[in-house]
Amino acid sequence: MGNILKIWRAELRRAFTGHPDSTPLWVPRLAEGNDVGYHLPGSAVWAVHGSMPTIVAGIRVLLMQSLHPGALAGVYDHSGFKKDPLGRLASTIQWIFTVTYGSREAAQEATNRVKRIHERVHGTYLDAQGNTRNYSANDPGLLRWVHVAYADSFVKAHEIWGGPIPGGPDAYIREWAQAARLMGIVDPPLDQASVKAEMDDWYNAGVLRADDRLKETVEFIRNPPLHPSLWPGYKVLFAAAVASLEPKYRELLGLRRPHLGPVPLPAITAARMTLAVVRLILGRKGPSELAARQRLRRLGYESGSDNWQSANADS
Numbered sequence: 001m002g003n004i005l006k007i008w009r010a011e012l013r014r015a016f017t018g019h020p021d022s023t024p025l026w027v028p029r030l031a032e033g034n035d036v037g038y039h040l041p042g043s044a045v046w047a048v049h050g051s052m053p054t055i056v057a058g059i060r061v062l063l064m065q066s067l068h069p070g071a072l073a074g075v076y077d078h079s080g081f082k083k084d085p086l087g088r089l090a091s092t093i094q095w096i097f098t099v100t101y102g103s104r105e106a107a108q109e110a111t112n113r114v115k116r117i118h119e120r121v122h123g124t125y126l127d128a129q130g131n132t133r134n135y136s137a138n139d140p141g142l143l144r145w146v147h148v149a150y151a152d153s154f155v156k157a158h159e160i161w162g163g164p165i166p167g168g169p170d171a172y173i174r175e176w177a178q179a180a181r182l183m184g185i186v187d188p189p190l191d192q193a194s195v196k197a198e199m200d201d202w203y204n205a206g207v208l209r210a211d212d213r214l215k216e217t218v219e220f221i222r223n224p225p226l227h228p229s230l231w232p233g234y235k236v237l238f239a240a241a242v243a244s245l246e247p248k249y250r251e252l253l254g255l256r257r258p259h260l261g262p263v264p265l266p267a268i269t270a271a272r273m274t275l276a277v278v279r280l281i282l283g284r285k286g287p288s289e290l291a292a293r294q295r296l297r298r299l300g301y302e303s304g305s306d307n308w309q310s311a312n313a314d315s
Helices: 002-017 044-049 054-065 069-078 085-101 104-118 140-161 169-182 192-204 212-222 228-243 247-253 267-282 287-298 307-311
Strands: 122-126 132-136
Touching: 044 085, 044 140, 044 169, 054 069, 054 140, 054 212, 054 228, 054 247, 054 267, 069 122, 069 132, 069 140, 069 212, 085 104, 085 169, 085 287, 104 169, 140 169, 140 192, 140 267, 169 192, 212 247, 228 267
Parallel strands: none
Antiparallel strands: 122 132
16 A cells, blocks of 8 residues: 555656656745745635645646637647646646745746746637637737636635635635736736626637637546556546536536436545545645745744735735
8 A cells, every 4th residue: 555655646746746756946946035925824825726626626727728719729739738748737837836835036937937938829720700810828818818717717626625715715816816917917807706707708709619629638638648546536536627617618618527327426525535535645735835934934924923914915
């Protein structure tokens, strides 16, 4: 059993960071910096991003973001999501965790790196009406869709599988809006109702599209090149991500909730058990959070102090 746990731990680390046996160099650097960052212990962002439901949220958001043909074209044409999907995932996680746990300087540097990569990502795609449109990964409209789909997925997953969010879902969306501002999104939504309204607007306007590229991408997300030891758990979490989607989005994606004949399978409960196993393997606090706490202690921050208000006063 011990050997199995070691294999699982190594392969989970490889999936999330690209490093099975060691911590990526960017993680300990989160202990560096001379400011407390945008988010602190006790924040909604720390509660959500430090929890296991983020794994389901990550699958869910990949599915949702793929519904926009412009966003999908950027991934399909330019990223290494097929040749090196775990590398792309690790790069995305690096940005998310740096904005979550790092200093403001580190968050800005990580964002600038993403923007530089985005500068090379541009081309054309067919919209839902069959018209050819130009796209750029730094386009504010596409960035907004990516951000809103992200916020919706992470809140939804945490509501189903996580504990209470400090301040509720609106607090998380309001706090994570800082990530949107760093990416250049103007006036990002600040509450759950606004997120849902924007997503409904895209859906009702016919912007979202199902085509062969979407079908191929969904199939890839359903069957990524993971280590065989992770397959049973991943299948459960993928089914859970699908179950958490609104029916209209499941239909566009060509997916349905898992069934055994006419009987629906308990995907939500099965995912809860799987996430508990992952928590046991990886531990409750990740190395990024521990590095951030080291920086905060060096700067004299104490959990529960008034520093939380001052840290976000000008966000």
